[in-house]
Amino acid sequence: MEDNQNDLLDDLTSREYKYGFTTNVETDYVPKGLNEATIRRISEKKGEPDWMLEFRLKAFHYWEGLTMPRWAHLNIPDIDYQNIIYYAAPKTKEKSTASDEIDPELQKTFDKLGIPLQERKSLTDGIAVDAVMDSVSVKTTYRKELADRGILFCSFSEAVKAHPDLVRKYMGSVVPYHDNYFAALNSAVFSDGSFVYIPKGVRCPRELSTYFRINAVNTGQFERTLIIADDDSYVSYLEGCTAPMRDENQLHAAIVEIIALERAEVKYSTVQNWYPGDKQGRGGIYNFVTKRAHCKGEGSKVSWTQVETGSAITWKYPGCILSGDNSSGEFYSVAVTNHFQQADTGTKMIHIGKNTKSRIVSKGISAGTSQNSYRGLVKVTKNAENARNHSQCDSLLLSDTCGAHTFPYMDIHNETAVVEHEATTSKINEEQLLYCNQRGIPTEEAVGLIINGYAKEVLNKLPMEFAVEAQKLLQISLEGSVG
Amino acid sequence: MRQYIDFFNAQRPSIEKISSELMNAYRDAACKTFVENGFPAFNTEAYRHTDIPTLLSSDFGFNLVDRYPDIDPYQSFKCSIPNLSTNMYFMINDRFYRRETGHKPLPENIFSGSMQEFTLRYPEIFRKYYGKLAATEKAGLAAFNTMFVQDGYVLYIPKNVVLDKPIQVTNILRGKVDSLINRRFLIIVEAGAQAKLLLCDHTADEAPTLAVIQVSEIYVDENAVFDFYELEESSDNTLRFNSVFLRQAAATNVMINSITLSNGITRNNYHVALDGSRSETDLYGLAIVDKSQQIDNHTNIEHHAPHSKSNELFKYVLDDQAKGAFSGRIAVAQDAQKTQAYQNNRNLCCSADARMFSKPQLEIYADDVKCSHGMTTGQLDEAALFYMRSRGIAEEEARLLLKYAFTDDIIEGIRMDALRERLKILIDKRFRGELITCRKCL
DSSP: OHHHHHHHHHHHTTOOOTTOOOOOOOEEEEOSOOSHHHHHHHHHHTTOOHHHHHHHHHHHHHHHTOOOOOOSSOOOOOOOGGGSBOEEEEOOSOOOSSTTOOOHHHHHHHHHTTOOOSOOSOSSSOOEEEEEETTEEEEEOSHHHHHHTTOEEEEHHHHHHHOHHHHHHHTTTSSOTTSOHHHHHHHHHOOBOEEEEEOTTOBOSSOEEEEEEOOSTTBOBOBEEEEEEOTTOEEEEEEEEEOOOOSSEEEEOOEEEEEEOTTOEEEEEEEEOOOOOOTTOOSEEEEEEEEEEEEOSTTOEEEEEEEEOOOSEEEEOOEEEEOSTTOEEEEEEEEEEOTTOEEEEOOEEEEOSTTOEEEEEEEEEEOTTOEEEEEEEEEEOTTOTTOEEEEEEEEEEOSTTOEEEEEEEEEEOOTTOEEEEEEEEEEOOHHHHHHHHHTTOOHHHHHHHHHHHHHHHHHTTSOHHHHHHHHHHHIIIIITTOO | OHHHHHHHHHHHHHHHHTSOHHHHTTHHHHHHHHHHHOSOOTTBTTBSSOOHHHHTOSOOBOOOSSOOOSOOHHHHOOOOOTTOOOEEEEEETTEEOOOOOSSOOOOTTOEEEEHHHHHHHOHHHHHHHTTTTGGGOTTSHHHHHHHHOOOOEEEEEOTTOBOOSOEEEEEEEOOSSOEEEEEEEEEEEOTTOEEEEEEEEEEOOSSSOEEEEEEEEEEEOTTOEEEEEEEEEOOTTEEEEEEEEEEEOTTOEEEEEEEEEEOSEEEEEEEEEEOSTTOEEEEEEEEEEOTTOEEEEEEEEEEOSTTOEEEEEEEEEEOTTOEEEEEEEEEEOTTOTTOEEEEEEEEEEOSTTOEEEEEEEEEEOOSSOEEEEEEEEEOOOHHHHHHHHHTTOOHHHHHHHHHHHHTHHHHTTOSOHHHHHHHHHHHHHHHHTOOOOGGGGO
């Protein structure tokens, strides 16, 4: 029984990565290496205004004075920042005036990934997508329909040119360039990303989505997303990512900033499926991301949902600064690690306004020889009257060689706060397995069932279209053919 | 830090003269570790809330003579717990008070007394245990203690001896000028033995800043049972940096209970290594702090063997501008299967300026385990308050009752009836602000 179960888990946990193909497309590079010249070249290629170049250079000079942080429960090999290409763009044929023309090769790639770049005729389904390949945005769909309602949804570079006021006002206001090592790096070399602005009182009719794809060899991807939800608006935003299978490690250091004004609500969902490396731990993406939301307005709400299955190393703490009175933040996460993957992920909830609420649900699943850590901060500042937090983080262990760790931090500086935290770590419950077996469910299916049930609380928070993909991903990462 | 190293090099002969030869043998290595590491640096992961280098940067006096103040604690110390019959010993500052009176001598083979004397009577046992666990602390506090310590207290219970009476060691801190005191404890409970030890910390003099660096090493052999109670009742100007190292062999049962009733700035480190299978630890902590007192408890429980169990509960009641910190690490090694480890931290903030920092931490490398941790910080339950008030209990009284009830599960865990009853009274008085401290006695 024991052996049988182990075989089964081995089988479940040894599925291949299915997005590992590469696309043959001519690519335009900025030569390897990180120096002032590289940054000037990137800025020049993107035709950026001077203020943007200044911002980049300031960030770069700050970054030069920093050393790589080592506090995470991760074993990060030294990264040679001079051996990375900081800008790679698929060369497209001269853009025709009708901007929805797209290179067929790229079209094929995104079709293969299952990302719809053609607007479908039916209006009821379909998500507006901004597709980003390496350093540039390839295509953004449904722009016209969104523009009719005053919603701005475009690539970041476009926003810099078309909406400089908004970009200058909000960029770096939530994650300043001096926030941390990777934020500084990103601020210096970021290439593209998505920009969203939802005007006052508008409820965004579609799910907005960005799809990130690393394709070129030796490149790092540094994108930047800025979402501004004006008073009384609502938007649900999705992010997905994949990369080819390569033996070398590639760096992905992104920044996501969300600003929610009075009574605005933003839902941000991520299905992270970067290439995790092979069974021996070779290759894979280093995913070092800074994501933060500022619930600035009274009664605003931001919810982060993430399904983390990919990446060799994940270092990511989406957080909420709850400075508006009655604002609330939520964080739902499923993090799966397998083989030699390492994840150190969690959230930060900073309560500043009165009557602020936050909720954290984190589910870790570790298999193989992976290490999976939850690290989170709940901070209640002096004037945050009646702050309320509940955190729950559970870990499931699927092998005797993996590790599951929790590092919650709680700083409470107000006596009216109620903060609760609970965490458990265990393996799959044998009684539950037995119960299923007794009722004629084979062990194989039972394990699948239990894992699915375990992650359900988080998967339920995903938008429907994404929930399906996420469930599939869980199956790929762990469940194999088990239904 | 430099000043201490220079002082050590200059005064080493005087320190060694009044200590024992065996203890002196450890000073070289300790000095080397301290030079390399210094005091634990502030704002590092393990010391985010207690700034030891700054607290110890001012000029402290050291004791370099072999005598204690002209007092007899057995005469003047009246704080014994009623109905608790203990064998009582005293440490005055860093020295063991050797003129024991008032209790029947212990059986021949048990040793309870001065560390210097122990090194002469049982040199082999001393060498086997002294500095073995404390050496593992890279942080430098234990190294500093080993450099300067001149005397200490040793409890040695040989195989299969069951001590019927608890032992009480009262540490009395006194001084007319700012002083730094190094205290050392070595406790060895051999296989099958059973003992209970109560350690009380008192400060006799209010005004000067008295700093204590205290290191306890506890070795519990197979099938032994050991209870360790630490009770701090010191003054606002006391700095206490306390490290307890415990190693448990197979099938042992140990309980540690750390109670902070009044203090200045305290940092307690509890390092527990469960090296044998089926070993069990209960680790309880209670801190009641107000004014600008600070309490920082750090626990580190390492499960190295299968079927071991640890149960941890720390409760804090914070008032005024007090600051509390709790960081608890549980690590389960890869072959420590079937481990059960539970940790709980519950805090009550009673004022707007009180601050609480909590950081549990689970590191688990085995798969067949049951581990959990929970943490809550909040205020008194409004519904419970209302219930009491609607039954005619004044609000102040109702608050007191609720706070008192909050501490109850720590006190109920105490396995010494008389101590438990005494603590209930002390805690009640503490909340009412009428704590009679024992400093009047001296």
